[in-house]
Amino acid sequence: MANLAVNIGNLSLKNPVLTASGTFGYGEEFSDFIDLNRLGGFIIKGTTINHREGNPYPRMIETPSGMLNAVGLQNKGVDYFINNIYPRIKDVDSNVIVNVSGATVDDYIAVCEKLAPLDKINAIEVNISCPNVKQGGMAFGTTCDGAAQVAKAVRQAFPKTVIIKLSPNVTDITEIARAVEAEGADAVSLINTLLGMSIDIERQRPHLSTITGGLSGPAVRPVAVRMVWQVSHAVKIPVIGLGGIMNGLDAIEFILAGACAIQVGTANFIDPSVTMKIIDYMDDYCNRHGINDINEIVGLI
Amino acid sequence: MKKYILDFIIEDNQHLSDIYSLLILKPATGDTLPEIHPGQFVQISIDDSKTTFLRRPISINYVDRNNNSMWLLVRKAGEGTSHLTAMPIGSVINIILPLGNSFSIPENQSDRILLIGGGVGVAPMLYWGSYLKEHGYNPEFLLGARSAKDILELEYFQNIGTVHISTEDGSLGEKGLVTSHSILKDRISMIYCCGPAPMMKAVAKVANTIGAGCEVSLENMMACGLGACLCCVENTVKGNVCVCTEGPVFNINQLTWQI
Ligand SMILES: Cc1cc2nc3c(=O)[nH]c(=O)nc-3n(C[C@H](O)[C@H](O)[C@H](O)COP(=O)(O)OP(=O)(O)OC[C@H]3O[C@@H](n4cnc5c(N)ncnc54)[C@H](O)[C@@H]3O)c2cc1C
Ligand SMILES: Cc1cc2nc3c(=O)[nH]c(=O)nc-3n(C[C@H](O)[C@H](O)[C@H](O)COP(=O)(O)O)c2cc1C
Ligand code: FES
Numbered sequence: 001m002a003n004l005a006v007n008i009g010n011l012s013l014k015n016p017v018l019t020a021s022g023t024f025g026y027g028e029e030f031s032d033f034i035d036l037n038r039l040g041g042f043i044i045k046g047t048t049i050n051h052r053e054g055n056p057y058p059r060m061i062e063t064p065s066g067m068l069n070a071v072g073l074q075n076k077g078v079d080y081f082i083n084n085i086y087p088r089i090k091d092v093d094s095n096v097i098v099n100v101s102g103a104t105v106d107d108y109i110a111v112c113e114k115l116a117p118l119d120k121i122n123a124i125e126v127n128i129s130c131p132n133v134k135q136g137g138m139a140f141g142t143t144c145d146g147a148a149q150v151a152k153a154v155r156q157a158f159p160k161t162v163i164i165k166l167s168p169n170v171t172d173i174t175e176i177a178r179a180v181e182a183e184g185a186d187a188v189s190l191i192n193t194l195l196g197m198s199i200d201i202e203r204q205r206p207h208l209s210t211i212t213g214g215l216s217g218p219a220v221r222p223v224a225v226r227m228v229w230q231v232s233h234a235v236k237i238p239v240i241g242l243g244g245i246m247n248g249l250d251a252i253e254f255i256l257a258g259a260c261a262i263q264v265g266t267a268n269f270i271d272p273s274v275t276m277k278i279i280d281y282m283d284d285y286c287n288r289h290g291i292n293d294i295n296e297i298v299g300l301i
Numbered sequence: 302m303k304k305y306i307l308d309f310i311i312e313d314n315q316h317l318s319d320i321y322s323l324l325i326l327k328p329a330t331g332d333t334l335p336e337i338h339p340g341q342f343v344q345i346s347i348d349d350s351k352t353t354f355l356r357r358p359i360s361i362n363y364v365d366r367n368n369n370s371m372w373l374l375v376r377k378a379g380e381g382t383s384h385l386t387a388m389p390i391g392s393v394i395n396i397i398l399p400l401g402n403s404f405s406i407p408e409n410q411s412d413r414i415l416l417i418g419g420g421v422g423v424a425p426m427l428y429w430g431s432y433l434k435e436h437g438y439n440p441e442f443l444l445g446a447r448s449a450k451d452i453l454e455l456e457y458f459q460n461i462g463t464v465h466i467s468t469e470d471g472s473l474g475e476k477g478l479v480t481s482h483s484i485l486k487d488r489i490s491m492i493y494c495c496g497p498a499p500m501m502k503a504v505a506k507v508a509n510t511i512g513a514g515c516e517v518s519l520e521n522m523m524a525c526g527l528g529a530c531l532c533c534v535e536n537t538v539k540g541n542v543c544v545c546t547e548g549p550v551f552n553i554n555q556l557t558w559q560i
Contacts, residue, residue: 025529032304045531053541060524060532062355067524071531074541217354269355269525270346272397273306 002286003293004279006040006260008238009161009186011095011123013040013261016294017251017279020242020265021046021099021125021165022071023216026085027092033272038279040261041095043125044085048101049110051077061198061207066217066244067266068196070210073101078111082118090120097163101127105153112157122160126150129167129192141167141192144179151183163240166190166231168220173227174234181235189240189263190231191224217266218244225257232258232299247274248281258299304397304527305335311392312370318450321421322386323362324373329393334371337364338403339429340518340550343373344526345385346395353381356397358523358545360424360495363431363457371398374453376421400526401549404429404493404516410437412490415513417479417504419445419496423453425518426495430461441465445479445496448472480507489513505553506560515553519544 004015019042024030027042036042054074061068075081081098089096098115102108108126115121128150129141140146147164154162164180166173168191177188193214198207206212224243232239241259245251246267254262267274282294291297309326316322328334344356363372377383388394404425407414414433416426423444433440442458443465449472458464465484466474475482479496480503489511494504495518508515521533521544528546535544536557542548553560 023525023530025527029525029527029529033306054531054534057534057536057541058522059534060522060530062353064352065354067355069524069530069532074531074534266524269527269530271306272525272527 002283002291003295004282004286006295006298008123008163008240008261011041011161013095015040015279015282016255016259016261017275017282018043018097018240018261018263019268019275020263021127023265023268027089027096030268030272034276037093039094039275041097041123043097043099043263044081045075046073046099046101046127047075047078047081047111048073049078049107051075051080056209058207058209059213061213063196063198063215064219066215066219068198068208068213068215069193070208070213072210078114082114086118086120090118095122096120097123097125099125099127099165100154105149108150109153109157112154116158116160123163124154124158124161125163125165125189126154127165127192129165129169141176142170144175147176148179148183151180151185155184161186163187163189165192167192168223168227168243169195174230177231177235181237185237187238187240188231188235189242190227191220191243194220194223216244218246218250220244221250225253228254228259229257229301245278246270248278248285251278251282252285252297255294255298256300258301260295260298302336302338302399304400306395306397307332308393309371309396311388311390311394314386314388314390316386317453320377320386321451321453322375323454324375324385324388325370326373326394326396327368327370334364334366334369335399337361337371337399339432340403340425341399341401342526342549343371343396343398344400344523347381347384348395349388350380350384353384355524356526357381357385358400358520358526359385360518360549361399361428362424363428372427374421374424397526401545402547404550405552406436407433407438407491409490412438413488414438414440414491414493415443415484415489416440417443417445417492417494417496419479419500420451421453422494422496422500422518423458424495426493427454427457427461429493430458434461441484443467443479443482443484445482445500478503480504485511491515494518502558502560505556505558508553509560516550517553517556518549519551520549
């Protein structure tokens, strides 16, 4: 048994495997298939200050080795989460991380302030990069100023671990990473979905109601690995890698590129038990390579 | 209801026509089939197809408890379903089941109940019809298709109850769409319907006109099938809800269709 435990800021994970926001519901949806307690942690759906209905159907289309989505942050709002969902998941023996979204800086602050008193929520992941919301989300994540503004505000509003989730839809992701590091972010996670588009040529109209949407799945993996590698060389804070991880091999690839933890997203749809297999594979891999501690190989490249 | 990820072995693959196949599946592990309600569906992984990435949702056509087998009726719609209909006997496929809600039980055993299926939409009606029959109801069926050769599983439906047929070319039953079938002039208390969206909307409209209750089974695009991704939503009186968990069966009163 190799040591798989890693730290992200003050947050201790029993292993580097997290689940990606928006692909794992509130965790409960997967409890028939996996033991949630075995996860390093799970990151729940994007949560906003008010209830959001999200975008109209159709919101999804399969694309080569991936999918485009335009869910648009459908959620019942942070109060509903605190009153109805939190009590059901707070006793799980794993980290519960809430993904926070907003259209204005004040929105982010308001959600953070409501989450801060919850004992089980020791970390938040701040989505400054969702491409589906007309205002706010995209703009914050695509400029250094915007990203820094949000990072600074949530740093003040949330005293525990703050992870900033970066958008790949930028010219130089390392600049954004440095900007949020400078404002006190404890870690960055990347990548969110890549902006994409797909057209139904028979009906001569876009497949998604919003025309464009976010690409995820193995199609984005090489882009994600490259960005994780670049960012891990640009900042000192921990990097959490994701984008198209389908199995344990892919997860190790991200670790070697510089990620100290990884998230599994779209792969949960295809195999809801995949996270357990990834944890087992990591242990196997370490044993096979004579690695005593997974931290030894973080950023080996 | 507990959900399972199970490998199934294809015990039989009956090519009902050039585009339809009836697959008979058994758990490859020798397990007993889990509890399954009429109207529920499965998510199938189509590993042989290089271009099919996500699982594909398919209705449960019938559950044969005596043989511990599950039937799926599949129409070739694209790459994934083409692979599925061509799967040789003995192949193994990975399935997540049972998913979704189910039809609701009619109020009275004496109610006149009509189960309407269009094309491959007949699939869930076989299991639902046999369930109703076993529980003392007398379901009747109205099957609709383009032509006689597209009327599927006719003899199985006939074993359960009276079958009415509409074909667009008039090659079997009444000529025309299901909504113009003469049976809909009778007093019907409850209609259950599955088929293409335009057909379900037309049936819902008829149900409203004749004062019958109506449930429809929707086929929205799905990614997870588990209520996790929120891709499959239908707009309802409660806002956007997941078809994979709160459906696929909805009472038309819950929907915001313009009917
Ligand atoms: C609850 C439910 C029950 C269904 N039951 C049956 C059934 O019993 N028998 C049957 O033959 N078909 C059924 N379908 C439809 C079936 O899922 C699609 O035909 C199939 O996914 C098409 O995949 P493909 O790769 O062959 O085609 P593609 O080339 O991928 O797509 C062809 C068309 O199929 C539909 N489709 C594609 N992917 C999906 C998806 N992930 N979810 C839903 N629709 C999709 C779209 O309308 C698309 O335009 C059901 C769908 C749902 C949601
Ligand atoms: C259906 C869906 C919904 C998503 N919702 C969110 C969200 O609410 N917040 C967020 O930060 N990322 C969201 N994402 C992005 C994922 O968390 C992840 O960054 C992305 O999918 C890339 O990882 P993957 O290829 O492993 O899926 C969503 C992705 C998908 C597919
Ligand atoms: S298909 Fe993912 S929530 Fe319904």
